[in-house]
Amino acid sequence: MNHIPVLLKESVHSLNIKKNGIYIDATYGCGGHTKLILSKLGNYGRIYAIDCDIKTILKYKIMDNRIIYIHNKFSNLKLILNKMIGKIDGIFFDLGISSFQLNNPKRGFSYMSNGPLDMRINQNNKITALNLLKNISEKKISEILKNYGEERYHKKIAYNIKKYILKNKLHNTYDLSNLICSTIIKNNKFKHPAKRSFQAIRIFLNKEIEELKKVLNISLELLKKNGIISIISFHSIEDRIIKNFMKKHSPYYKGNINSKLPLTEKEINYLYYKNNKFKLKIINRVFPSKNEIFKNPRARSAILRIAKKI
Ligand SMILES: C[S@@+](CC[C@H](N)C(=O)[O-])C[C@H]1O[C@@H](n2cnc3c(N)ncnc32)[C@H](O)[C@@H]1O
Missing domain, CATH: 1.10.150.170 (Putative methyltransferase TM0872, insert domain)
Known part of the structure; x- marks a missing residue:
């Protein structure tokens, strides 16, 4: 079965694509989201398409000179794109693995078919x-x-x-x-x-939690003012990390620090926000519709979170 992109319209819409904008698809996969972003970009728009699985890139590469393919893990984004700090209009993540990887028994991700107990997303590991x-x-x-x-x-x-x-x-x-x-x-x-x-x-x-924690801060540095970060996650551990990250960088916690020590969690978060170099405005949280889940059961546990750098 081919990979069906999850929350496709909602996530690409959230990026508010500008014709000549510069975007990062940090989890290129089978190119589903990149294709839709591309359809909204003009001649001078660019997408940096990242994936740490070279087989995926080779299989699903689209020939278009507005895409720059990068085979690397997304936690290396700052090293790869150091000249782009403060220049990106939007960054998108669709975490985990694709059906292309899951359905290939040789990759060892699936308990439904027999294969070597491999499970490496990046086969260079x-x-x-x-x-x-x-x-x-x-x-x-x-x-x-x-x-x-x-x-x-x-x-x-x-x-x-x-x-x-x-x-x-x-x-x-x-x-x-x-x-x-x-x-x-x-x-x-x-x-x-x-x-x-x-x-x-x-x-x-695959150190998926460490990868996510590292890349969230890096994403904020790469984004320009009003740039969008849009992330789809598929399980509660990841979603909690994303939610807390967005809250800590946003004026979500209002109020003053006036109580005695020890500070409450809300006060600590407020201090964190006030002293933070980069600030976010939380835009939205989106779940797949019943119809999408019916057509693509893989979407069942997806949550899209969107925030804007301010
Ligand atoms: C769910 S798929 C993305 C599917 C894509 N959005 C589409 O609709 O075709 C996630 C992709 O992210 C890649 N990936 C996972 N962790 C990564 C990491 N730390 N760095 C770079 N790519 C990663 C996987 O190899 C996989 O191809």
């Missing part, structure tokens, strides 16, 4: 999911499943992963998926028992 699981402790595996997958049975699954590794029984995605299915009690007929663990291992392996 050396460590695969299997290497990772072999080299970290049972306690660490348990922490990963709990923190990044909110998996209730994290301890039992971690114990069995290590047991399977010792017995040389863990090699591919089906081994892991079957191990999880036989470990936990299935209590939700709509969710595959291995969904949370696969997500957790992928997020940890």
Whole structure:
């Protein structure tokens, strides 16, 4: 199945595209959002299209001299685009992985098909999911499943992963998926028992949370005044980070600091905002419609957050 872009019109609309503007699509993927941005750009407009997966860029590259392709991780944006600081009109993120990556069994992201336990988004990285699981402790595996997958049975699954590794029984995605299915009690007929663990291992392996935290500050530096940051995330950990980041940079917390120590959370956030070099105005939060979720179930957990640099 081809990748269907999520919240396509809403996210591109949020960028308020100027004909000759300069934009960053930090998660190019299959080019769905870039294509729509491109259709609104004039001859002098530009898009920097970033993706850390070279196979994705090569497969979905559009030949258009207004796009500059960059194969790198988005946390390196400042290094790559240092001449563009303060010059970007909008930056867009559609976090996670595409259907192109998920549906290829060789990439090891899916518990629905069998393949090597790989899960690397950037295939230049050396460590695969299997290497990772072999080299970290049972306690660490348990922490990963709990923190990044909110998996209730994290301890039992971690114990069995290590047991399977010792017995040389863990090699591919089906081994892991079957191990999880036989470990936990299935209590939700709509969710595959291995969904949370696969997500957790992928997020940890690809340092997805660190990447996001790093790039938020960098994005603010790159944006010009009135530039837009627009981000689609797919799970609560990411959304919380984005929401808190936007709040901390915006006059969301009004009020004075007049209470005694210790300061309340609101007061700390207000101080943070006041002393911050870069400020944001929160514009909107958008969810996919029922119709979009019906047509593209992958959109189910998506949240788009939009803010403007002021
Ligand atoms: C959900 S897909 C984007 C799909 C795209 N918006 C579309 O509609 O075709 C996310 C893409 O971001 C890339 N990606 C994930 N983490 C990244 C990172 N830290 N740096 C650069 N690219 C990343 C993935 O390789 C994937 O191609």
